[in-house]
Amino acid sequence: MRLESPMLMRMRPAYISYLINGFxxxxxxxxxxxxxxxxxxxxxSEVLPSxxxxxxxxxxxxxxxxxxxGMSELALRLVxxxxxxxxxxxxxGQEMRLLALFASMGSIAGEQCHxxxxxxxxxxxxxxxxxxxxxx
Numbered sequence: 274m275r276l277e278s279p280m281l282m283r284m285r286p287a288y289i290s291y292l293i294n295g296f297x298x299x300x301x302x303x304x305x306x307x308x309x310x311x312x313x314x315x316x317x318s319e320v321l322p323s324x325x326x327x328x329x330x331x332x333x334x335x336x337x338x339x340x341x342x343g344m345s346e347l348a349l350r351l352v353x354x355x356x357x358x359x360x361x362x363x364x365x366g367q368e369m370r371l372l373a374l375f376a377s378m379g380s381i382a383g384e385q386c387h388x389x390x391x392x393x394x395x396x397x398x399x400x401x402x403x404x405x406x407x408x409x
Contacts, residue, residue: 307348308365312393313400314375316357318386324354330381331361335374347371352397359388360400368393 316327328351335344347367353360363371375388391407394400 309362310365310368310393310395311352311397311400312361312363312368312371312375313391313403314359314361314388315391316359316381316386316388318357318381318384320384321357322381322384322386324351326382327351327354327359330378330386331374334378338374338377339370343370347374353401358404360397362397 316322322330331349331351332344335347335349339347346364347370348362348364349371350362351359352362361371372390375390378386378388380386392400392403394403
């Protein structure tokens, strides 16, 4: 559906969420969305790595372990990193591969460092809630 005139823009249906190059884009249906899982892990090291160092280490170890195709199947994204806790998003069904990736990590930026998986959840909210419960 092409929306060009300001009058059509005001009359657009509620289900059209945004425009790209003048074309109306609808949100993806739940059945077509990528199913995600969130893995909560604790980073153990004498000196905590920065977020950029952690991302590089995860991508480097993943490329060495699974290659480029395997990493694209994982669809990894670092969602949360604070005070030694990390939440990494992956595609549903690939959680065990992400856990194996964490197990293969031995050093980050030259420092001995390990990522210990704590939980696998379906939402970011439940992962961050587990951080609060584990701390206190």
